[in-house]
Amino acid sequence: MCSNSLEENPHLVDDQKDGQLKEWRNLLLDIGDRISIYQPEQDGLTFPELPVFETLEQERQHRKERLVAACRAFALEGFDYGFAGHLTVRDPEHTDLYWTNPMCVHFDKVKLSNLILVDHQGKVVQGDYAVNRAGFVLHANVHEQHPDIISMYRLHTTYGVAWCATGRPIDPASPRMPVPF
Template identity: 35%
Template sequence: MHTKETGTLPVRDQVSAAEWQVRVDLAAAYRLVALFGWDDLIFTHISARVPDAPGHFLINPYGQLFDEITASSLVKVDESGTPVMATDHPVNPAGFTIHSAIHEARPDVHCVLHTHTPSGVAVSAQQDGLRALSQQSIFPLSSLAYHDYEGVALREDEKPRLVRDLGNANHMILRNHGLLTCGRSVAEAFLAMYTLESACRIQILAQSGGVALIEIPYAMRADAAQQARQVTKGLGGALAWPGLLRRLDRLSPGYAL
């Protein structure tokens, strides 16, 4: 594979301290997605900006299961999806189409997380999408967008429509496809996905009871963003992230290698 950089040193010795920290967090997110059962073999993606290298991003080595991914195995690519460090792994073109579009259009977004969970796909196939059926639902509903299905995301011409539909939202339901969240950090994108996935799972469970459902009135959820800041003491995903890393250290060590 032709790359823009080569080297035989360990990856940690080839990158800045800032990039290495993002690599560790991103590898942790992949492991956590597997731990929570949100993975779909090798077929979804989480990406993150390289903080001190504009136009460079980190994404999974296509072919590795999420519970195998390490900080060193992540692939660094440019805006066209071309690796910029030596790697033995390819990049999934469908995965990078979605992620590159969002990173290019949203400089505030440093991490994009995409899943194909059964609950997420089930809600994405419902005409009404996510409903205000749980406390968990009110947070993504305060910043939720939808994008209609256009087939496997391989075509460049889908990018502007994806960006248009996302707008300034940080949660997106990809119709008949799955879920997507954005964050200013890996931790923030992960917490957003945890909440959105929980809301979808609860919705499917509630609907399975076969009885009329009670929706939360809009007046009770209009200030959900402010409520979220209060609940997390203004720290957002950073509040739970250290505990999640401790869980990984116990159950899936090795992600930081």
């Protein structure tokens, strides 16, 4: 048997692993002028960055457009059962107000012109449609308690609705499940 066999020198494996780990660590930590380890090093490629807005109106428009796009995406994915759900995004200027999809408007019919602006008391500040009361209760409290949260959503998925119809609680899938279990 060779003297550098793994049976006689198990530390060789550890030394090799340590060397590989150090090499990977150095590669990951050596980002140079890049803002992230994931930013491409190859010339001509870009790295997605958060948009910068010159005005609050531009940021508001951006957020509202993304809200409408999210509603449309949820419609395409079939998350459109019954009242379907609700999405909110905080207004960048009036941070105690948020934009949301209107009650009883199908996700694929949501557009910039029918979004509503709502305060934490459930009053529609701008728009012609009613607010989803369930959405108001859930989202207003979270938005009020966590000013750092810009956007949130709640959906009534097909499988979620079907499961709820059984009346059974959800079984814990792991010991790390939330406290109710």
